Amino acid sequence: MVSPSTPEWVRECSKDWAPAEVVEFESHEGISAFLEREANADRVLCSRIDSDDAVAETYVEELQKSATKDQEWLVFPNGIVWGNGRCCELQGQPQNPFPTLVDIRPFVGPYCVQHNALQDFAPIRRVSNRPAWLIHVHENNILNSPYLLDRGPEVSTSEVAARFHIDRKPEKRMKRVELINTLIERNSFRNYLEIGCAKNKTFNQVQAANKVGVDPISGGTVRKTSDEFFAQSKETFDVIFIDGLHHWEQVLRDVENGLAALSPKGVMILHDCLPSKEVHQLREPSPQSRAWTGDVWKAVVELRGWPHIDVAVLNSDWGLGVILNRPNTAPFTLDKKIEDLDWNWFQLNSQTALRVVDQLDSFCPL
Numbered sequence: 001m002v003s004p005s006t007p008e009w010v011r012e013c014s015k016d017w018a019p020a021e022v023v024e025f026e027s028h029e030g031i032s033a034f035l036e037r038e039a040n041a042d043r044v045l046c047s048r049i050d051s052d053d054a055v056a057e058t059y060v061e062e063l064q065k066s067a068t069k070d071q072e073w074l075v076f077p078n079g080i081v082w083g084n085g086r087c088c089e090l091q092g093q094p095q096n097p098f099p100t101l102v103d104i105r106p107f108v109g110p111y112c113v114q115h116n117a118l119q120d121f122a123p124i125r126r127v128s129n130r131p132a133w134l135i136h137v138h139e140n141n142i143l144n145s146p147y148l149l150d151r152g153p154e155v156s157t158s159e160v161a162a163r164f165h166i167d168r169k170p171e172k173r174m175k176r177v178e179l180i181n182t183l184i185e186r187n188s189f190r191n192y193l194e195i196g197c198a199k200n201k202t203f204n205q206v207q208a209a210n211k212v213g214v215d216p217i218s219g220g221t222v223r224k225t226s227d228e229f230f231a232q233s234k235e236t237f238d239v240i241f242i243d244g245l246h247h248w249e250q251v252l253r254d255v256e257n258g259l260a261a262l263s264p265k266g267v268m269i270l271h272d273c274l275p276s277k278e279v280h281q282l283r284e285p286s287p288q289s290r291a292w293t294g295d296v297w298k299a300v301v302e303l304r305g306w307p308h309i310d311v312a313v314l315n316s317d318w319g320l321g322v323i324l325n326r327p328n329t330a331p332f333t334l335d336k337k338i339e340d341l342d343w344n345w346f347q348l349n350s351q352t353a354l355r356v357v358d359q360l361d362s363f364c365p366l
């Protein structure tokens, strides 16, 4: 079963699943209508539909071999999760994820019961001990990504792609340099400002006629803090990349000052909006992790409520916040103070609160 947001490469793989019919559903009502229509079918093989999209190597075959005339859950405990450009193996979860019911009437589909209540409906049988499936976590279920990807040993994406016959890299997403250069090229932009340049890794690769880089310590062209720079600069910029001090209140100041210096059709990009672990988003960098996003994400939550700008976050390269100079098309209302937001809140709410997208097309043509 696939849904409207299922990526094309998953649909391609599903063509190899014959003899199973792959059906697209938009809602539970659609599933009910399908089951009505197929009321005379012997069996319905149904993957869990809230596990995001799954590509199963031996799934249909194994199911058919294992199917009996008695109702039971067939569970594939071992598989691989692919999300955010990483893969890891999930092992030994007896009921979850990817349970499947070989259903003999009356129908009780996996979506009808809680995953931890499967055994109340029918006995559970483990089908395979080797990784049997691949789950691709994408936009609609991206919250599962950090959760699932921290659960098992990492495996190489190229090995997994080969094994599941995925011949192109799924969802190549733009990183910051590509995004900035695409914006500059497609819009014939000339003036670029980067706040926080460090070793000029991004700054040197940006192709703009006029580049200004601000950093109090290294890189760029202006040796000042962003506050000092904005206090005296009168220049206007078409693209402003904010990657300086990763504290939410500083990011908000940089955005506010940046908006005053942004050309009418200009775009602002914020780096490090999507930490994948709690340790990344502490106020100060931790010796336990090389990556540090700080709490930039909290600034994005605040900005998502501002009426005069439109903000979304591209789920790539640690989260690329994109700010447009137009009225907010999907305002987010925060019901508490920014100071009270924590990692638990982020995990539960980030998808909506930060308006996380896998591709920018739906938010803005580049």
Ligand SMILES: C[S@@+](CC[C@H](N)C(=O)[O-])C[C@H]1O[C@@H](n2cnc3c(N)ncnc32)[C@H](O)[C@@H]1O
Binding pocket: 194, 195, 196, 197, 198, 199, 200, 201, 202, 203, 214, 215, 216, 217, 218, 224, 225, 226, 227, 243, 244, 245
């Ligand atoms: C993550 S690094 C920037 C990386 C760079 N943009 C890139 O893509 O390679 C952050 C930089 O912000 C600088 N920085 C820290 N506080 C700042 C401030 N108040 N204003 C501007 N830059 C600041 C640091 O010196 C550091 O070089």
